[in-house]
Amino acid sequence: MKARVHVMLKNGVLDPQGKAIGHALGSLGFKGVGEVRQGKIIELEIDAANREAAEELVEQMCQRLLANTVIENFTIDIEE
């Protein structure tokens, strides 16, 4: 089973990497670019009996390692 985790900084948390991308786009001449935010995708191949078990497993992985839940939100998609 394939799990895809999206980790983004929470709203209100300063995102210097996103800001840097926004500035770089401006320097390259792109107009009309507003807020830019950068996050992470983590794709995992996992063995799990079913979709619910997979979601629970990946939720634990996010809580313990993949996301810093103080400043980051995560979402999980499972593909079978």
Add this chain to the structure above:
Amino acid sequence: MKARVHVMLKNGVLDPQGKAIGHALGSLGFKGVGEVRQGKIIELEIDAANREAAEELVEQMCQRLLANTVIENFTIDIEE
């Protein structure tokens, strides 16, 4: 309009960051974890007349700055 860009290393390109995550999950006691790959999400607020214009604009941004197309693939989602 909001654009979301996913940038992932191409298949076959070594992903040490993904490997490190896989090892760390193993060390934490998670079983049944296969290949792990890490990528980037970039969310942009953009001004564009319509969806087609937005897609073309973001495609150019990817080609010129957001992705290294030698080793990375990108996909673009536009939300209105």
